[in-house]
Structures are given as C-alpha cells and as structure tokens.
Amino acid sequence: MSRRRRGMMSETFKDELAKDLGFYDTVQREGWGGIRAKDAGNMVKRAIQLAEQQLSNSSSPRR
Numbered sequence: 300m301s302r303r304r305r306g307m308m309s310e311t312f313k314d315e316l317a318k319d320l321g322f323y324d325t326v327q328r329e330g331w332g333g334i335r336a337k338d339a340g341n342m343v344k345r346a347i348q349l350a351e352q353q354l355s356n357s358s359s360p361r362r
Contacts, residue, residue: 308346316342 308316313331317323322338334342 312346313342316345320345 306313314323314326317326317334317338320338320341322334325333325338
C-alpha cells in the first residue's frame with residue numbers, strides 16, 4: 300500500500316542541476332537511479348541554495 304511521493308522539483312530543473320554538477324551523462328545513461336548518493340545530496344543542497352537566494356532577492360526592500 301505504498302504510494303510514491305510526487306517530486307518537488309521539475310524534471311527540467313533536475314536536469315539543469317545535474318548538468319551544472321557534472322553528472323548529467325550518468326542520468327542520461329542510467330537514469331536517476333544510477334547517480335551516487337553524494338551526487339543526489341549535492342543536487343538537493345544546490346537546489347536549497349538557489350531557493351534561498353531567490354527568496355532573499357524577492358524579499359529585499361525596494362525603494
């Protein structure tokens with residue numbers, strides 16, 4: 300009775316992160332299951348950094 304959770308990141312965003320972090324070729328060859336846990340962690344860390352950056356840019360006071 301397990302349900303698969305729906306991902307929070309779009310496929311396009313995940314692809315861009317994988318390209319930026321240098322393991323997109325592995326994703327192309329083996330799918331997302333082929334990446335190392337370290338790469339997945341780095342991808343999440345980078346996504347969080349980008350989200351925080353976007354939040355700080357959008358919440359900065361405007362003159």
